[in-house]
Amino acid sequence: MNTLGNIFKVHSFGESHGPAVGAIIDGCPAGLALDMEVVQAAVDKRKTAQHSFSSARKEDDIVEILSGVFEGKTIGTPICIIIKNKDARSKDYSKVKDVYRPGHADYTFQQKYGHRDYRGGGRSSIRITAPMVAAGAIARQLVSALSKTDTTAFVTQIGNAVYDVSNLATFGLGKSENDYLQNSTKNLLSASFEKEVSVEIENAENDGETLGGRITTLVENLPIGIGEPVFGKLQSELSQALMSINTVKAIEFGKGIKAAALKGSEHNDEFIKEDKQITTKTNHHGGILGGISSGQRINFSVYFKPISSIQQKQNTVTKKGESAEIEIGGRHDVCAVPRAVPIVEAYTNIILADLILKNRNATI
Numbered sequence: 273m274n275t276l277g278n279i280f281k282v283h284s285f286g287e288s289h290g291p292a293v294g295a296i297i298d299g300c301p302a303g304l305a306l307d308m309e310v311v312q313a314a315v316d317k318r319k320t321a322q323h324s325f326s327s328a329r330k331e332d333d334i335v336e337i338l339s340g341v342f343e344g345k346t347i348g349t350p351i352c353i354i355i356k357n358k359d360a361r362s363k364d365y366s367k368v369k370d371v372y373r374p375g376h377a378d379y380t381f382q383q384k385y386g387h388r389d390y391r392g393g394g395r396s397s398i399r400i401t402a403p404m405v406a407a408g409a410i411a412r413q414l415v416s417a418l419s420k421t422d423t424t425a426f427v428t429q430i431g432n433a434v435y436d437v438s439n440l441a442t443f444g445l446g447k448s449e450n451d452y453l454q455n456s457t458k459n460l461l462s463a464s465f466e467k468e469v470s471v472e473i474e475n476a477e478n479d480g481e482t483l484g485g486r487i488t489t490l491v492e493n494l495p496i497g498i499g500e501p502v503f504g505k506l507q508s509e510l511s512q513a514l515m516s517i518n519t520v521k522a523i524e525f526g527k528g529i530k531a532a533a534l535k536g537s538e539h540n541d542e543f544i545k546e547d548k549q550i551t552t553k554t555n556h557h558g559g560i561l562g563g564i565s566s567g568q569r570i571n572f573s574v575y576f577k578p579i580s581s582i583q584q585k586q587n588t589v590t591k592k593g594e595s596a597e598i599e600i601g602g603r604h605d606v607c608a609v610p611r612a613v614p615i616v617e618a619y620t621n622i623i624l625a626d627l628i629l630k631n632r633n634a635t636i
């Protein structure tokens with residue numbers, strides 16, 4: 273299960289400390305002019321956010337395209353993307369070879385496969401998302417060629433620092449939020465929120481702790497009709513992709529879990545006609561009705577647990593079940609959430625590209 277999408281398919285391969293990580297896009301239509309600087313910039317954005325509150329693994333993350341593109345345009349054949357792993361310091365990880373790190377995928381991979389690449393998390397490392405971000409940037413260019421859709425994701429919670437998102441679904445980002453986001457390496461929307469975040473991060477760092485958080489995404493101008501009931505609903509496909517990102521624990525669309533406590537009359541969005549178009553007065557439904565885009569702004573939030581490598585001694589067991597104490601050390605983020613923003617945008621665009629292509633078969 274290493275492939276996202278059905279028509280625009282992206283197959284992921286590689287491990288954290290192998291020679292390279294990669295993605296193969298199959299089903300990208302021919303004739304799409306690709307801006308490779310934009311693709312590289314998306315991958316770089318993942319790296320920059322990484323440097324904001326973390327002891328980063330130093331990688332160049334240069335995107336290499338091995339096939340499927342000729343003279344700057346796609347040729348309809350598989351597009352193979354690789355990013356070489358250069359800073360794979362395997363020796364950093366040899367001490368965790370036989371000990372299960374709490375919160376990590378070590379135990380379940382070992383039980384399932386019996387033999388695993390334990391270096392840097394192997395296949396369960398977030399590193400495998402680097403070429404997926406490149407694939408997502410290609411998907412985004414396809415989505416732009418086929419529609420006016422634009423996706424923006426940003427951080428709206430880190431630990432107990434929470435940004436109020438209640439108006440974003442109906443009104444979108446304000447000018448000051450947009451401007452702030454453009455220059456924020458942590459993908460935040462305001463200076464006051466950044467201050468709150470810095471305090472949370474500093475406290476966590478002092479305590480040898482890590483933090484989770486939330487990323488909110490707005491998709492503007494997605495055409496009406498995108499999403500394939502019943503098992504390929506827009507929210508089902510997005511959830512499948514986004515819940516595959518490491519540490520993601522929940523996703524909510526529109527009012528999300530708050531909808532459970534609302535009355536029907538409070539939650540229903542009344543239909544109105546505006547600028548000769550049918551739309552809704554409010555957007556509690558988050559732009560999706562019946563699994564199909566309604567033409568309203570799509571909005572959803574993805575929730576992340578704190579990353580597992582904490583700077584504290586922890587109790588665990590070895591592969592043989594003997595009690596052990598572990599102190600992880602090494603290069604680990606205090607909070608990975610800002611770094612996941614380009615990943616969320618990439619996975620969203622892969623799903624949108626796939627569903628926009630699928631929608632071409634909806635009617636005769």
Ligand SMILES: Cc1cc2nc3c(=O)[nH]c(=O)nc-3n(C[C@H](O)[C@H](O)[C@H](O)COP(=O)(O)O)c2cc1C
Pocket residue numbers: 375376377393396397398517518519520577579580581603604605608609611612
């Ligand atoms: C953007 C991002 C960066 C991450 N970086 C680290 C890291 O530096 N150290 C670490 O221990 N875990 C890191 N993780 C989490 C691990 O990749 C791992 O998947 C997780 O701890 C296993 O939990 P899961 O079952 O929720 O995926 C990161 C996760 C994300 C989303």
